[in-house]
Amino acid sequence: MLKVDQLVKTFGGMTALAGISLTVPDRSILGVLGMNGSGKTTMLNCINGIYEATAGEISLDGVSLIGKAPHAVFSEGVGRTFQVPRIFPQMSLLENLAVALLNKGLSNAQVAEISAHWLNKVELYRLRHNYAEELSGGQQKLLELARIMVANPKLVLLDEPFAGVNPSLALLLIGIIREMPQEVGCSVMLVSHDLTSVYELSDNILVMHEGHVLAEGNAEAIQKNPDVIEAYLGA
Amino acid sequence: MNELLLQGLVNGIVVGLIYALIGVSLNVIFGVLRVVNFAHGEFIVLGAYGAYFAQQLLGLSPLLAMPLVFLVFGLIGYGLYFLLVQRLSRSNDPEHASLLVMFGLSLVLGALMLLAFEADSRSLNFSLEPPFLMFGNVILPTTKLLGLGVSVVITGCLAYFLYRTMPGKALRAIIMNRDAIQIVGVDLNHLSALTFGLGLGLAGITGIIVSMIFPSFSPFIGQDYTLIGFIVIVLGGLGHPIGAVAGGILFGLAEQTAMVFFSGTVAMLLGFVLLIAVILIRPAGLFGVQNLR
C-alpha cells in the first residue's frame, strides 16, 4: 500500500504541492485528475525520487521512500512511465526491457522468458530486435509500460498513458491496465486529464487543483462534486 | 607589496572586464543557440586582424574599424548560422555536436589565418597621449581605460537590448524556454541567425579591444581566448549573458592577485581550479539564477 502524507514541494518561492495526502491500497487503481499545472506530475516525481520532497512522508508497505534516489525507489517496487515516453531509442526492444531486469539477479533464460511474455502482451514481440526509436509514439508508450512491468512492481505510476496514442493502441493499453491489479497483483496510480478512461478504470479518484486535493471519491461522487464542476467548467 | 597589491586589484578589474567581454558574446551564443562556440577565440583573433588590415590598407584607426568589423562579422555569423548551426539541431545531442563542429571550425580558421597572414606575431600601431594616467600610486594606461570604456558601453548596450527591447526580450525568452517561444510564433530561425551574427560581431569588436590592450596577436592564440571565455562564462553562469561580467571580474581579480603573490602559472591554474570548483558546487554559476537544464 502506498501512503502519501502531507506532501509539500516548493520550487524557490512557488508552491507546487501544498500538502497532499492519499493512499493507494494494494491491487487497486487510483485515478488522479487535474488540469495542467495542478501538480500531478510533480507528485509523481516526488514519489519516485526525481524530486526531493520539501516536507511530508511517502511510504510503500511501511518503507519510507523519502530521500531515496530514483533507482532505489525502483528497487522498492515503484515503476513509472512518462508523459512523453522515455524509451532507450538506440537499443533494441529486448535490451530496453533488459535494463529494468539488471539488478534482479536473473539468468539470461529467465530474462528472455519474462521479456517475451511482456512483449507479447503489448503486441510488440515481432519487433523485439528493432531499435526502439523505430516505434510509433503509441508503441513507445506500450514498450515503456512493458519495461516497468517486467520488473514485477508493487506500484505503477502512469503519467498520461493515453496522450498521443491512437485509438486502437489505446484500447490495448486500457485492457492491460485494467488487468494489472488482479493478474500481476500491483496497484496503479493513473494520472491523466482524460476523464473518460479514468472514470472507467479507477477504483477511486482524486482531483488535484493548484497543489491541493480538491476532491476524492468514486467516479460517481466526483462527477457530482460541485468543487470539481466549478474548477473544471470555470466560474 | 601593498602598493603592488592595490595595482593588482585595479588591474584585475580592468583586465576582468575585458575577459568579461569575451564571455558576454560567447554566452549570447550559448544561451540562445546552445552552441558551444569553440571557435570563439579564432573569431576574436580575426577581429584583431580586421583592425590591423583596416589600419594598414584603409588607414582606419582601430576605433573606427569597430563598427565595420561588427557589421562584417555579423553578416558572416548570419550566413554561418544557416551553413553550420541550423543543421545541428537535428543531431541527437546538439550541444556536443556543436562543440565538435566549432572545434573543427577553429582548426579551419586557425589554418586559414596561418595561410593568409603567416605565423608572425603582429601588433596594432596604436597609442594614445598621454600613454598613462596616475591615480595616487596606481598607474593606468590610457589604452586600457579606453578599452574598458568601450567594453562597458558595449555591455551596457547589450544589456539594454536584452532587457528593454522586444527582440532582446525574445532572445532572453529563448534562453529560458525554447519550446514556448516557438509556440508564441517568433521566427526562430531568423532570430537565431541574428543572434549568431550578434555573437560573432561582438567577438570581432572584442578582438579589436583585446589587441589594443594585449598588444600582440598571431594565428595561434585563438584557443587562449576561447579558454578564458569558458572560464568566465562558467563562473558567471552558462548562458547568462550579463553574468559573464561578474565572472570576468572575479577571474580577473583572482588571476591578478595570484600574480602578485605567486606566479603567472599559479594564476592560470587558479582560474581552472575556480572553474571546476564552481561547476561542482553551483553548476548554474555563481550568479546564475535559474538552473538551465
Next chain:
Amino acid sequence: MWTITKRSFLAGTLLACMSLPLTVAEAAEKIRIGMTVSSSGNFALASQSGVRGVEIWVDEINKQGGLEFGGEKRLVELVKRDDRSDKQMVARVYEDLIVNEDVDILLAPFGSTLTAAAATVTERLGKFMVIWSAASDALYDQGFKNIVSATQMPVSRMPSAGLEAAHALGGKKVAIVNVDEPFPAGLADGAEAIAEKLGMEVVLKEDYPKGTKDFSLLLQKARAAGADVFFPTSYEGDLISMVRQMRQMNVNFPFSFMVYASTPQFIEIGDDAQYIYSHTNFHPTINWEVNAGLDRAGFISAYETMFPNVSYEPDFQTVLAYGAAVIAGEIIEKADSFEADKLKQAALDLSDNLTVLAGPYAVDETGKQLKMPFPVVQLQPEKGLVTVWPEEVAVAKPVYPIPAWDQRN
C-alpha cells in the same frame, strides 16, 4: 559510404607504397638529405625561416655541380616533410625518411623537443643528424653518438654576451622572466647562473604559462624588485606585448635585453622597439672570415633571388640553418661516406677549422657546439640595429641607460 572510404583508403595506401620505389630509383645518384619543417604550431615561424637557409645551400651546391663524394660530383636533394610542431609526427617522419625515403643524412627539426624525438630515431637506425637549432643542454647529455650541433650553442651559454654587456655597463640587479617553454626556460636558467657568476643579483626570476596576455603586473613586479636589468627570454609575440605595455605602464629599465628583439618582426612594431638590446649572429656589421659557404653579401643576394616574395628578410634562424647545411656538406665531403661514425669523426676533425656565415665552428664529443658567439646589438634611433658588444666587433657605443619613455621625443 563505408565502402567508398575503405576503398579510397586502400587505394591511397597502395599508391603511396608504389610511388616510393620509383622516386628512389630516379634519384639514385643524388645525395638525399632529410628534414622536417613545421607547417603549423608553435615552431612554424622559426622552422620556416630556417628551411629557407637550407634551400639556399642546396641551390648553391647544385649550381656548383654538387658535392664531392666517392670521387665524383653528386647533386643534393632535400627531402622535406611536415611535422606540424608535433613530436609524434617527428618520430614517425624521421623513421619514414630513413626507411622509405632512403635518405643519406638528416638535418634536425626546429627546437630541442622535436630534435630529441628525431635523435632517438636516427640513433636507433644508425643515421647521422646535423642539428641547427636545438640548444637544450640536456639533449647533449643523453649519450647520443651520431648528432652534432653545427651552429647552435647550448642554451646555458647563450645569454652570456648580453649579461656581460649589462654587467660591464653597470647593471647590478637582474629580473629574468620567461614563458614556460623549453627554450625560454633554458635561457632563463642559463641567465640566472651567468648573472650570479658575474656577481649580479637576481632580484626576480619568474615564469608564466603560455597564453598569458597581460604582462603589466609582471613588469611592475620587476620594477618593484629594483631591477636595473630586465631580461625576458620569451618568444617575440610576448616580447612585443611586454615592450608595448612597458610604455603604457611607464616602466623603465636602464638595460632591457630581449632575445628576439633583433628580428624584423619585432623591429616592425615601430618606435617602442627603440633601444632594446638583443643578440644576433646575422647583421651587416658582423662579418666573419668565412671559409665555407657564402659570405653575407653572397647569401643576401642568393636569398633575394630565391625568395623574392617572402615578406621578411632572412633572420638568425635562416643563418643558423644555412650554416648547419654548409657544415653538413663539408662533413659529407670530408667523411666521403654516409656511415654515422665516419661522419661524426669528420665533424670532430673539422672542429675549429671552419667558419661559416654564422661564425666559427667547434664541437666536442657530445656534439655540443662550443663557439658560434652571438654579439649584442641595440636598436638605436637613426642608426638602426647596431652591434655594441663585444668591443672587438662593436661598431657603435651602447646607449645606456635606456632613456625613460617620457624623455624620448
Next chain:
Amino acid sequence: MSDETRETRIEAQNPLSASQKNPEKTSHIKSLIWGGVVTLIILAFLPVPLFTTNLSFMFYMMLWLTMATSFNFVAGMAGYMPFGYVAFYGIGAYATGVLYKTFGLPIPIALAGAAAAGVAIGLLLAPTLRLKGVYFGIVSLALAMAMKLIISLMPAKITGGSLGLILSGANDPTMAYYAMFIVLLGALAAGTWLSMSRLGIALRAIRDDREAAEVVGVNVVRTRLKAWVMATMFPSLVGGVEAWYTNAIDLESSFNLLVTAKSIVYAMAGGLGFLVGPIVGASALYGIDQLIWRHFPTLNLLILGVVIIALMLLLPRGIVGAFAQRFSRFRRFIP
C-alpha cells in the same frame, strides 16, 4: 515524423523481422563478426616487426585504435564527452617518464604505474561524473589544462621542467610496439566485455536517457564510474607506451588538445556505441590523415577541421551508425 508514417515503415519491415525467429542465432552471428574483426586486427599488427623497421605507421594506428576504442567506453556507451581526455594520456606519459627516469624503475613497472596513476586521477575526478551534458565536457577540459599546469609547477628535478624528459636509455621500439599491441588487445577485450555484459546495457541505457535509466533502477553514478575507470586506464597506458616509443616527453605534446580531438573524431567517424565503430573510424580517418599529410603537408590541419565539420553535419552517427540506420535490418548483426 508522424505516427502514421512510422507505423507504415514498421509494417513494411515486419516480414523481415518476423522471419528472424532465432535471437540466439543473431547474437551468434554478431559474435562471429566481431571475432573476425579482432582476428583481422591481430593478423594485421602481430607480424609487422618481422617485416620492417618502419613501425611507426602501424604503431600509431594501434595507438589511435586504442584511444578511439576506449573513448567509446565513455562517449558511446555512457554518453558523455570528456573533452579533456588528453589529461589521462599526458598523465600516463609523465608517470612513465618520471618512474623510469627519475626513480629508475624498469619500464613495465613504470607502465603499470602509469595505468595506476590514470585510474587514481580518474577516481579523484569521480565527483564530476554527476555533471550533465556540456558541463562535464568543460570541466574535463579544465582538468586537462590544470593537470598540465600542475606538472609544470612541479620541481624540474622530477618532471624535467619545461624541457620535459628524454628516455633515451629505454629505446626499444619493437618492445614498445608489442606493448602497444597488448594495450590494444586489452582495450578490445574490455570493449567486448562491456558491450556483452549487463554493465554495457546499463551504460547504453544511460547514454540514451539518463533519467529514464534511473527510473528503471540503474544506479547512474556507480555504473558510470565503472566505465570511467576503464576509460581512464587505457589512455594512460597509451600515453606511457607512446613515451617509451618516442623517448621524448614534454608538456606541449603530452597535453595537446588534438589528442582528444582525434580520439573523438576517429570514434565518431566510425560510429559511437558500436564496437566496430572506432575501429572503422580510426583506420579510415588515420589512413586519410596519412594521405593528406603526404600530399598536402601545409593544409593538414585545415583539412582535419573540414573533415570534423563535414562529419558532424553530414554523418553525425558515423560510418557504421549511418549504415545501421540505412539498413536497419542488418543492425542487429553489427557488433
